[in-house]
Each structure stands twice: as structure tokens, then as C-alpha cells.
Amino acid sequence: MKIAFISDIHGNAVALEAVLNDIKQNEIDKIYVLGDLCYRGPEPKRSLELIRSLNTEVIKGNADEWVVRGVREGEVPQKVIELMNVERDWTFSKLEASDIAYLAKLPTSINCEVNGIRINAFHATPDSLFEIVLPNVDDAGLQSSLMSSQDAQIYVYAHIHKAYIRHLNGKVLMNVGSVGLPFDGVTKASYGLIEIEEGKLKTSIQRVDFDAERVIELYRDVDYPNAEMMSGIVRNARV
Structure with a gap:
């Protein structure tokens, strides 16, 4: 059984298509989506349509919550909140009421068991x-922050746009890193892969090429607010 975990698409449908093609070529059996879709x-609209077409389990990320109700004080630095809400309003304007309702109703966790292996x-x-829980947190911090809520063998998360695997x-x-906006300096989309077969478990991070210059071109074509900064992140894979 091969299971892919994808996340943090952030409205980058070009990268998402590349990842989905890679998943298909790798003959992966199941996909789970961990949020931040649009x-x-x-x-944003095409990214959401691609995700919904998978007919799989999808959970909510912070960016999905922001699309629904806006960015609030205390959630980001005060100096960027106005601009981030301009970006949010632009994203909101590209979606339909049914899309917003879909995002609002997304659950916040996935708990499953595959061949006797429990995944949270x-x-x-x-x-x-x-x-934000970064990869340089010590083992005790990772366990208390991320691994205490369920009795699982594998814990999977996203949000920080920096992929890694630890054994504790x-x-x-x-x-699993980010499909659409990696922050680790590697200009490739990222997703997590879990392979479970006859009691054997293998985990890996997959990196996939996508046309970053096409994404940058799209930011300009759609007159995206804050296009220059976002284009720099896509081109350099760094904030």
C-alpha cells in the first residue's frame, strides 16, 4: 500500500498538477490532503477543483480558515496583516459560495489505520x-507538541513548508513540506510518501519539478496583489 500526503498547495495549480502526475506514475494507492489549498x-479556483476531483479526505489548514473569515490580529505580524487581507480578499473573489462553504466545513485531522499501522x-x-513547530525542536518538544494526542505509529503534519522525517x-x-510554496531553498514541489507492505514500513519525501516561471507569469497575468514578493518565493523557495 502506497499513501501520499500532500499539503500547502497555496493556489499553485501548476505545481499541484506536477505532483499529481508524479503520484500517478508512482502508482500510489491513496492520497490525503493536509490543507492550505487556495x-x-x-x-485558487483551479487548485481547489483539482483537490476536490480527487474524492479523498481533505483537512483544513490555517490559510483555508483565512479564506473563509479573513486574517485576524495576532495571527500574523501586525505590519503584514493589511496586505495579507488584500490577498485574502482577492482569493475570496475568485471562489464561489459553494467553495467557501466547502473550506469552512473541512475537518482538522485524519486518523486512519493501514495494514495495522495507525496514522495521525x-x-x-x-x-x-x-x-509553528520547526524541525530543529528537540525530541521532547516534538513529542509534546505533535505526538501526544493519538496512539499512532506515524504522525504527519505540514504548515512549515520544510519537509523532514524524524524517528522518535x-x-x-x-x-510533508509544500506542493506550491517550498521554503527550504529547493525549487521543487514536495510531498510525503508512506509505503506499508507485509509488516514493513518505509517513509520518504518526494520532490517534483514544476514550471516555476509559468507560475510567476500567472501572478502577473491575473494581477495578483503582492505578485512581486510571491514570485520571489516561488523562484527561490525561500521567504
């Missing part, structure tokens, strides 16, 4: 859509 990319997946932490006390913690 906001901050040039193609969420966007940022089990208790928050917004908390016989369990696996995986961050």
Missing part, C-alpha cells in the same frame, strides 16, 4: 491550525 497563489495527520499541530521512540514523525 490562498496566496494565482489559481493534521495541518500544524493536533490542537492548532496556526502553531519507535515512531515516525513526518512533515
